[in-house]
Amino acid sequence: MVDIEAWIWWLVAAAGLGIPLVLTAMPEFGMMAAGAIAAAIGAALGLGGVAQVLLFVAVSVALIAVVRPIAARHRTERPQLATGTDALKGRQALVLERVDAEGGRIKLAGEVWSARALGPDEVFEAGRQVDVVEIDGATAIVM
Incomplete structure (x- = not known):
């Protein structure tokens, strides 16, 4: 069996999360994909498995908590320029x-x-x- 490094698995997970993002247009999948990329970077820097998972969760939750309300506000606001x-x-x-x-x-x-x-x-x-x-x-x- 080939031993694939953890950061490659995280990049595969990020790509896998990108598929439902494109199919469903749910931005939460993109934010979790960004969390997977952060975990891949952590793995490449030598963080342990638990730290990688914690980094994935922290980045994903932070992005969802910060970006989602901003996106919702922009979706409901009327355009500033009337034509x-x-x-x-x-x-x-x-x-x-x-x-x-x-x-x-x-x-x-x-x-x-x-x-x-x-x-x-x-x-x-x-x-x-x-x-x-x-x-x-x-x-x-x-x-």
Whole structure:
């Protein structure tokens, strides 16, 4: 039987943990693979078997404890940069033609838009500043 050094076994374990990482997209497998690589380095430096296992566990748990909450927070946060019509929400516009519940015209971000008042009884006369609440197709809903 061929005697394979411990660090090679740890690298095989790291590669083995990489397979379910790719198949399931669960980052925890990648963090455990990093723990196996740390154990391989420890084995190459001459650490004993117990120390290698402890190093594997410590690095894996530390990565899961630190990286997982950061990844979860990034997954739930909205992007910082709004694009398209989302970038227009909350901006101010200038009323060009009277705006009421039926329609009107505003100047928004340098362009002329059709607009409609948010409330059924709201009326905005030309020259007034309004806030864009929503974009409905090609119509800005203002208040």
